[in-house]
Amino acid sequence: MDQVKAMKVFVRIYERSSFTVAAEDLNLPRATLTHTLNQFEAWLGTRLLERSTRKVRPTLDGEAYYLRCVQ
Known part of the structure; x- marks a missing residue:
């Protein structure tokens, strides 16, 4: 898993409050964002x-x- 990509996702x-809008912004399929975030949360050990x-x-x-990500 690319941690930087996961942080950007x-x-x-977070900023858009929507998987669909975020997917459009990043030009990625919505399912990719869901999968990436699920893996990232599992890696971190917490739900974001x-x-x-x-x-x-x-x-x-x-x-x-x-707040840590945007600094």
């Missing part, structure tokens, strides 16, 4: 984003990690 999903059928929102760990 996470940041874009809470997902529902209508919303994507960060967990507390996700908020903290986002």
